[in-house]
Each structure stands twice: as C-alpha cells, then as structure tokens.
Amino acid sequence: MADDLAWTAPPAGLLRPGPDFDLATFDRASTPGFDGGKADGKALTAERGLLMSELQERLFAEGRSGGERSVLLVLQGLDTAGKGGIVRHVMGMVDPQGIDLHSFGVPTEEEKRHNYLWRIRRALPRPGRIGVFDRSHYEDVLVARVDQLVEEEVWRRRYAEINRFERTVTSRGTTIVKVALMVSKQEQGLRLLERLDRPDKHWKYNPSDVATRKKWDDYQEAYSDVLARTNTDIAPWHVIPADKKWYARLAVTELVTQALIDLDPRWPRPRWRVATQVAALLRTMDPENVPTDDERSETVEDSLADEREFAEAVAGATPSAAPAPEKGSGGSEDARSDGKNDKKKDKKKDKKKDSKKKDKKKDGKKKGGKKSDKK
Amino acid sequence: MADDLAWTAPPAGLLRPGPDFDLATFDRASTPGFDGGKADGKALTAERGLLMSELQERLFAEGRSGGERSVLLVLQGLDTAGKGGIVRHVMGMVDPQGIDLHSFGVPTEEEKRHNYLWRIRRALPRPGRIGVFDRSHYEDVLVARVDQLVEEEVWRRRYAEINRFERTVTSRGTTIVKVALMVSKQEQGLRLLERLDRPDKHWKYNPSDVATRKKWDDYQEAYSDVLARTNTDIAPWHVIPADKKWYARLAVTELVTQALIDLDPRWPRPRWRVATQVAALLRTMDPENVPTDDERSETVEDSLADEREFAEAVAGATPSAAPAPEKGSGGSEDARSDGKNDKKKDKKKDKKKDSKKKDKKKDGKKKGGKKSDKK
Numbered sequence: 216m217a218d219d220l221a222w223t224a225p226p227a228g229l230l231r232p233g234p235d236f237d238l239a240t241f242d243r244a245s246t247p248g249f250d251g252g253k254a255d256g257k258a259l260t261a262e263r264g265l266l267m268s269e270l271q272e273r274l275f276a277e278g279r280s281g282g283e284r285s286v287l288l289v290l291q292g293l294d295t296a297g298k299g300g301i302v303r304h305v306m307g308m309v310d311p312q313g314i315d316l317h318s319f320g321v322p323t324e325e326e327k328r329h330n331y332l333w334r335i336r337r338a339l340p341r342p343g344r345i346g347v348f349d350r351s352h353y354e355d356v357l358v359a360r361v362d363q364l365v366e367e368e369v370w371r372r373r374y375a376e377i378n379r380f381e382r383t384v385t386s387r388g389t390t391i392v393k394v395a396l397m398v399s400k401q402e403q404g405l406r407l408l409e410r411l412d413r414p415d416k417h418w419k420y421n422p423s424d425v426a427t428r429k430k431w432d433d434y435q436e437a438y439s440d441v442l443a444r445t446n447t448d449i450a451p452w453h454v455i456p457a458d459k460k461w462y463a464r465l466a467v468t469e470l471v472t473q474a475l476i477d478l479d480p481r482w483p484r485p486r487w488r489v490a491t492q493v494a495a496l497l498r499t500m501d502p503e504n505v506p507t508d509d510e511r512s513e514t515v516e517d518s519l520a521d522e523r524e525f526a527e528a529v530a531g532a533t534p535s536a537a538p539a540p541e542k543g544s545g546g547s548e549d550a551r552s553d554g555k556n557d558k559k560k561d562k563k564k565d566k567k568k569d570s571k572k573k574d575k576k577k578d579g580k581k582k583g584g585k586k587s588d589k590k
Numbered sequence: 591m592a593d594d595l596a597w598t599a600p601p602a603g604l605l606r607p608g609p610d611f612d613l614a615t616f617d618r619a620s621t622p623g624f625d626g627g628k629a630d631g632k633a634l635t636a637e638r639g640l641l642m643s644e645l646q647e648r649l650f651a652e653g654r655s656g657g658e659r660s661v662l663l664v665l666q667g668l669d670t671a672g673k674g675g676i677v678r679h680v681m682g683m684v685d686p687q688g689i690d691l692h693s694f695g696v697p698t699e700e701e702k703r704h705n706y707l708w709r710i711r712r713a714l715p716r717p718g719r720i721g722v723f724d725r726s727h728y729e730d731v732l733v734a735r736v737d738q739l740v741e742e743e744v745w746r747r748r749y750a751e752i753n754r755f756e757r758t759v760t761s762r763g764t765t766i767v768k769v770a771l772m773v774s775k776q777e778q779g780l781r782l783l784e785r786l787d788r789p790d791k792h793w794k795y796n797p798s799d800v801a802t803r804k805k806w807d808d809y810q811e812a813y814s815d816v817l818a819r820t821n822t823d824i825a826p827w828h829v830i831p832a833d834k835k836w837y838a839r840l841a842v843t844e845l846v847t848q849a850l851i852d853l854d855p856r857w858p859r860p861r862w863r864v865a866t867q868v869a870a871l872l873r874t875m876d877p878e879n880v881p882t883d884d885e886r887s888e889t890v891e892d893s894l895a896d897e898r899e900f901a902e903a904v905a906g907a908t909p910s911a912a913p914a915p916e917k918g919s920g921g922s923e924d925a926r927s928d929g930k931n932d933k934k935k936d937k938k939k940d941k942k943k944d945s946k947k948k949d950k951k952k953d954g955k956k957k958g959g960k961k962s963d964k965k
Contacts, residue, residue, distance in 0.1 A: 314686055404880075417858070499800060499804060511787050
C-alpha cells in the first residue's frame, strides 16, 4: 500500500508475446512488471478498479449520448485458469449495468446450424459497455482442433477469418483486449484436487476435466498457434501467468483500465440549455425549499474537484505504452462552461460533501473519485 | 458496526402495504425497521451482501446441476428514485455471472408489435440467477395509463393479467421480489437539480424529466392502484422509502437476502464418485508434488468451517418472517460423507488458509464466508 505501488513497466507491452515467445518455457508463476507481493497487488487492483469503474461510467454516458465505442475483454484459458475469478473479482468492480457478459460453452443445436462466428456476433457489447467473453470464438481453433471436431483445413482457415472478424469489430469502435490465462500443469492439478476435496466446490468439477487435462500437450500446441497467428496489432494477445490468482487479476484490471484510458471517454455535452432546464425545474419546486445560489455553486465546485481528482488518477500511477492522453481538459471545461451559467447549490450537498471527505480520509488510495450513484 | 446491528423487524413484512396503506401519507424519509443511522446501515448492507453473494453462489450451483429456481427483483420507481443505484450498489455485491439484468425503456418497434408481456417473458432469469428488472411490465399500467398510451379498459385489464403472469412465473420456480422505491416530490426536485448543476451528471438528465415530474399526482394515483391491485401473496409488493439512499439499499439487500435464505439452496451432490475421480486425477499429477493426506484433510476441514460460518450467518442476525430453514445439515453432511472417502490435502492450502485466517481477523463482520473463486 506504499505510495510507489505501481507497475515497473506497462503490462500491455510486457505481456504481449513477441516473435521469440515460447509457451513451453513461459513461467506461469511469474509476475512480470510487478515487484510487489500479494497484498500490494490486491491494493493496486482495488485502486485501479476504482478508476476503471469511473472510466466505464464515462464510456457508458458516451454510449447513451450516441457514442458507438465499447471494450471487449476476451478471456481464454484452460479449466481452473481463473476465468470465472476474473469475472467475479475484476469485472465485479464495475457497475453491473456497464457489463455485457457472455459465456460460450458447447454450442447449442441452434448455434451448430450457423457459422461459428454467428453466436459471437450476437454477443458483441452494446455501445458504452465492457463486453466480457468467458471463452470465445477461440474455442473454435482450440477444442475444435484438439478434439478434431472439424477437419484441419477448416480450423487452419479460421485464424485468418478471426483476424478479419476482429478487424471489423474494432473498426466499428470496439477495443478488443485478449487475455490468455496460463496456469502450469501442476497448479491445474492442485486446483482440480481442491475441487474434489471440497464439497462446496464439487459443482465446479466435471469428470471430463481429467480427460481434457490428459490432452495438455495438445492444448499447449493449439494455444501456441493461436498466439502466433492471431496476435494482430489491432487485437493483440496478452499472455498472463495465472498460477498466482492475485497477479492475473491485477494484470487484467490494468489492461482493461489502460484500454479505457486510451479511449479517453468524456462526459457528453448536453443537447439542451442548462439555464432553461433549471428554470423549468425550479417552477415545479416549492420555493421555500429551493437551495440557495451559494449552495448550488458548491455542487459545481464538487464536480470540478471530482474532475481534478480523476485527471490526477489517470495521469498519475499509470505508465502507459500509448502516448498519455491529454487529461483534465474535456471534463473540466464542461464543468467550467457550466459553472458560468449557474452559481448555486443545495443544502443536502453539504452533508454529502462532508461524508465524502470523510470517505476520502478513510481510504487514502481512493483516487478515481467514486460517484455515489449512477445510471 | 455494533454487534447488535440488525433489523428491529423483518422488512419483508414491514414494507408490504396492508389494506390501510395510503401512499399519500407514506413517509419517504423514514427508515422502517431500522433504528441505526447511515454508517450502521452501510455496515449492515455490506454484511448481508456477503451472505447474499454466498447464497447466490449456492443457487447458481443448484442451477448448474439441474435446478430450476431463480429470484427476480423487480425495481419500480419514478426518475431519481434510485433504481440505478440499487443495481450498482446492491446487485454489484453479487458475482456478475449470477445476475441477469434487463432495463425496460420505451418499447422498440419490434416490442410494440407484440403483447406487452412478450419482452418481459424473454428476459426472465435463467435457473440459478438473480434476475433484475430495472422498470418492468408495471410500466404498462403506469406510464401507459398516465400518458394514455392505451384505453382505460386495456390497462385496467392488465392488473389481472399481470397477477396471472406472475403466478405462472413463480410456479416455474422464480421467487419474485417486487420493490417500489418512493421518493418525495421535494427530494426528486433536489436530485434533478443536482443533475443539472453537475456537468458529470448531465447525461442522466433528460428534458422530459420535468414534463414527467409535472404529472406527479397522476403517477402517485397510478402507483396506488398498482400497489392495491397487484400486491398478491405469491408476489407481494414492498414499498421502500427512498429519500435516504442508504436505507433503500439496505432494505433491498435484506429483501433479496431473505428471499435466498427462504429458498435455502444447498451445494448439489455430485453425480460421480469422488474417490474414483481423485484417483484418476492423481494419475495425471507428478507424484512428487501431490499433497499429503494430512494436507488434503485440512482442505476438507476448511470446507466444514466455511459451512459452519455460513450456517451461523444465516441463523444469526436475521429475523425472518419465514420459519428458519434447517441449516448446517445439507452442506456439512456432504462434507462429512466426503471426508470419509479421502483424507488428504495439499501444501498450497496451508498458505491459503493462513491468508484466509488473516482476512477473517481483519474483517470481523465477514460472516457469509467468502469463497476466493467461483464459477
């Protein structure tokens, strides 16, 4: 929880497999780019999670105002690699209204009647959302290959099809973040054994898990080819060592947060005049109970303070591979231009501000600025 | 955060409108059944939220093993009543994989071509899930009535149709929890004004909000009739004072938690023999690295301890309207029968247990027992 809690290098670059990448020698218990331990990792995950949540709210607001952009997190990994834990613990930090989650299992009869990308297209995230694929179209070059569900020439053709498909998806405004969670064979064995030893985890176990485990080498080979052939610049892979769950969660949090920072979503400008709307609203309120101008201007200042805090959080801790987006201008400008129109506020705000300050004192690492409410 | 942090009476009964219920005199700043303040309310929300999350995981496990049961939270309320905040802060405490969330806005062209219940039926929760409706079929007797979108005889007929529909839904295994969030007109005015005063909240504001606010009395009348005519025993309404956001969130958390307690979901029993699977798994592991029997039996004990903790959390703080379900038998029995088969464990567990114990010490009110991973 030290102040220097940070990545030593941006994970987006670090975790992307290069031309010399060798899955066979990849250390699945390592923590690339992060020197701290589990407690540090969890603290940084929580801190960046707040920022991720704040950025997602802005993206959501953009989507509600005609924006088309979205993020798609593609989670791949063998049984026990921790995909479910990522959904629960990482995506669980974001407002459920901002998440479009889909799990892809064995195709249904209807899905089988269509091209393998049919069900994927239908599940793409709506504007403003973070889509999450728990497994994905990559199963069609993984299990489909290992279990010989289709001919070799069919799955071989799919690499190029997938690259084209992902190009189309990104061109429509979706940033794709692809993550391959890699556990060691030993760690997978231990995790399966725990599922067998704990009655409260039996439901997660399936006798087919051992059969799949026996195809370990085939899956490693299939993953190697996926990573070599679909690691495009517009939708790069990130290979994440997953023997340490806390590290995998930290890394995915950072990748998604960074994708959102790069999108740099801004609060949309209203299509109506604020002063007109305020006047109309005030006419519906009991004149005795309308907040004074001073009280209302504090509300605006509150908003500006939040923007500053947010800009600092974005500019601060993050070493970004991408050029740092110019922060603190868009939102704050909005706030200023608005402050000009109306300098007022309401009594309740005082109470809110007080409790907010208390919150901040309590939680020193809360940077993203947490809105009490949303959507 | 005192130990006696608790409801003075079960909110399920307390918040259900009786025959004498009068919406016009309903105090929307009150906190029925809860004597504490905001900090107490938040602490209890977090505590019960952990239990809610744990119970949801059991329901999810049941659903994955052939169970049909689910919960459906129906959220109704005027603009600014806090529906979005409930989704974010209450449902946000549950694993996103366990939530089926749907928002119902103005019907699309396709939806308009069908009966008003068509889109509702398609959005019912899958087995094991908590479905959340942000607005619902009740809009078809609220806005449809106030804005005269249909003839009076049409919306009048819908009360009975809705009651029949909800009967069908519950008969298929879905527990319906209906919540009407009631803000005062003054509080709504202040919340709308804040949206206008804060540029970061402009996107939540729509000029039609003031127009809708002007129909306040019509909406109150429409809500009164809804509460009188669709408050059935199988799908009762709960009217929640919503001027204090923390109270509304606390109350909804308790209602959903109680619904789950009443369902009493148990970890499903496996359809395979544990010993057989363990033997098969061990043959795939490096014999040097297999945990010892002692280590593995600690895993089982861990599981039993979690079950006990869970049973205490369920039996404890909750004053339930329903007879207390017999707890601590189902899961623990499973655990014992399993312990007989296999008495072993793994080295990693020790580390895990240690950090787990530390967690528990750190967080005294963590009762539901938090699984580190899921689904």
